[in-house]
Amino acid sequence: xxxxxxxxxxxxxxxxxKISCRSLTDAPIKEQxxxxxxxxxxxxxxxxxxxxxxxxxxxxxxxIMRMHAVPYDSHDVLSxxxxxxxIKDYSNWPTIPQVFINGEFVGGCDIMLQMHQSGELIEELxxxxxxxxxxxxxxxxxxxxxx
Amino acid sequence: MSIILKPGVCNIHRNMATIAGVIESQIRSKLLSQLEAKxxxxxxxxxxxxxxxxxxxxxKVVVVSPKFEGLPLIKRHRLINDILKEELQxxxxxxxxxxxxxxxxxxxxxxxxxxxxxxxxxxx
Numbered sequence: 001x002x003x004x005x006x007x008x009x010x011x012x013x014x015x016x017x018k019i020s021c022r023s024l025t026d027a028p029i030k031e032q033x034x035x036x037x038x039x040x041x042x043x044x045x046x047x048x049x050x051x052x053x054x055x056x057x058x059x060x061x062x063x064i065m066r067m068h069a070v071p072y073d074s075h076d077v078l079s080x081x082x083x084x085x086x087i088k089d090y091s092n093w094p095t096i097p098q099v100f101i102n103g104e105f106v107g108g109c110d111i112m113l114q115m116h117q118s119g120e121l122i123e124e125l126x127x128x129x130x131x132x133x134x135x136x137x138x139x140x141x142x143x144x145x146x147x
Numbered sequence: 148m149s150i151i152l153k154p155g156v157c158n159i160h161r162n163m164a165t166i167a168g169v170i171e172s173q174i175r176s177k178l179l180s181q182l183e184a185k186x187x188x189x190x191x192x193x194x195x196x197x198x199x200x201x202x203x204x205x206x207k208v209v210v211v212s213p214k215f216e217g218l219p220l221i222k223r224h225r226l227i228n229d230i231l232k233e234e235l236q237x238x239x240x241x242x243x244x245x246x247x248x249x250x251x252x253x254x255x256x257x258x259x260x261x262x263x264x265x266x267x268x269x270x271x
Binding site (some may be wrong): 047048053054055056057058059060092093094095105106107108109110111114115 | 220221224225228232235236241242243244245262263264265266
């Protein structure tokens with residue numbers, strides 16, 4: 001009887017323990033991400049670092065940011081399993097990289113690429129007070145032509 | 148534990164080779180039926196990555212659907228991510244998306260670029 005009781009009660013106890021542990025660790029990563037994306041105008045969650053991306057899709061985003069000379073905060077999800085899963089949960093988006101502008105999730109590699117090609121990215125950056133280097137180049141070209 | 152696992156490794160590889168295309172056709176039928184796609188490409192790009200031959204881990208989908216009318220890109224992508232939620236949770240690791248309305252597709256050059264090459268971050 002005693003062992004039977006222990007067998008039935010123990011799993012329940014260990015499950016509640018697991019659940020409470022999980023919710024305890026969940027809160028900080030969500031708060032951490034919240035702070036990161038709200039404290040910086042442009043944030044990229046990627047695999048690797050801008051100087052050495054470890055995924056082609058992350059590399060493409062880095063190249064786009066470089067072309068527009070955007071100052072951004074980057075975070076390597078390969079350095080933390082918590083962050084890797086945490087960011088997917090935070091934005092409800094299943095893949096990496098992820099780009100945030102002004103605290104808002106903008107998209108992954110495909111969306112950034114299309115925004116870059118359509119000129120929409122220049123406009124989005126303008127809204128947060130960042131002037132794209134491509135726009136600067138375009139303006140100086142026009143000035144040259146006017147002379 | 149490792150003794151039990153080891154003989155099975157070859158079998159896993161063999162299985163992956165024979166079941167190749169299962170996920171691909173699952174993706175295809177889900178997108179076709181749920182988005183009433185007018186044009187659909189499901190491209191298995193796994194061979195471009197450091198995964199066993201015959202894997203179904205990296206995909207690119209080109210979806211042309213009237214359901215995208217009036218939706219911004221991010222909502223089109225979320226729609227597809229949502230339809231393929233199960234696949235993304237169970238082994239599909241990368242999903243590149245091109246989502247256009249029939250009109251956008253007709254006006255485009257209908258050229259589908261290959262995804263960027265892998266830089267080795269898979270599974271790390």
